[in-house]
Amino acid sequence: MVAQLKVQDQVLFVTGSIGFDNAPAIYKQGLNLLQQQNQWPIALDLSGLTSSNTIALAVFVQWLRQRKVGQGFYLKEVPQKMQAIIKASNLADALY
DSSP, rough: OOEEEETTEEEEEEBBBBBBBTTTHHHHHHHHHHTOOOSSSSEEEEEEOOOHHHHHHHHHHHHHOOOOOOEEEESSOOHHHHHHHHHOOOOHHHHO
């Protein structure tokens, strides 16, 4: 399933799969959606993410790097495999 992004009520829903082929497009689309938000923090709901991998995590980290002061977000409904990657990468404090 191709990755899709949708914002509703301060939640950015990430569904499908993020991989090498679509990561740049998903990064740009997500960054655009995040920059349009007026209320913070934003939750990234990963309950619909079908593949938990380092490519997806890299996209989320890049979104973090582009945020401005006061524009925070956090992950929720994180798949177990993604939790393990986050823990191994020492990113829990930044993403939860």
